[in-house]
Amino acid sequence: MTAPALSERLFAAGPHPDLGEHAATYGRLIGSWRGEYRDPHPAGDEVGPLEVHFGWALEGRAVQDVWLVPDAAAATRRRIMYGTTLRVFDATAKLWRVDWFNARRGAHVHLVGRRIGDDIVQTGYWDDRPQRWCFREVGADAFTWEAHGLDDDGVGWRLQTRFRLIRVR
Template sequence: MNETHSDMPRAILSALAAPSRAAEIDPADDVYGWLIGSWSLQVLHYRGFDLRDERLSGEVHAGWALEGRAIHDVWIMPAREDRRAKRMARDPQNDMYGTTLRAWDPALRAWRITWNNPARGHRETQIGRRIGDEIVQIGSRPDGQATRWRFTDMTPNRFHWIGEALDVDGKTWRLEGEFLATRAGM
């Protein structure tokens, strides 16, 4: 292979991207396929702060990856347009440019999730599955703090995302992030 550096983005994207779900994943287990595409985010809460009055926006882009055995996405906040316009004024506490890899694990019959936001040094691992009308991801941070992320109110063109962390009392889930998403172009 004689790829130049200018060919590398195209080569990795071609190797990473997949056109659809792998055949061995049963349609009933495809709990994330609806996420494929681009989404605009309205940020309601982040890091426990109510940001509705801030009018902070974000974006999500998701696609099938790894021969259709995973979904790879990028969550960006503030949205790229705002990041360019307000580069110097961006609040480092509200900086998110991270990626999620949701890989199907047939032995668990669930999705193994890895989140990494290098803009803030934030990492988490979780297990995701459908529970009732929600998709629930349970896991932890490197320091052991338990987390729960949920997709609720999902339609083909909208969803509500809620991120929580287990409080030190071991019983109370504390709201850390909340987004309303609308499919881009809607």
């Protein structure tokens, strides 16, 4: 008897019915996307290609993704990224538990995600620094993702990066 492959157990065809309306929070992103990132730097902004792939996972109770900067681009850039996010809905708290890992950098960030209007706002900490990561302008064929870090003054937010992505058909 052959055991099922990991992919057969990990991935799901769609959201679990228990998610109800909460499935639409990240469900709008299911599929493949390509675009570019823009990282502001004092020495000049860095712009480069990236791709993202979202899918339902864990019986449709979670959304998992892969964010990556293609190898050819990564060799000459400051941004080195090949990571995955797992988002699991917490029905008691009515929010999404979000864990992002960048395997190339050894980074991990834990956040909570909520839908606020048409945006998805994720908040948490990276190296003890407050973070706000937002999906904005989410449409059928495009979205913008932004990462902001809390300024040293503890009041304002500073843009760390912006990704603009288009759906791959």
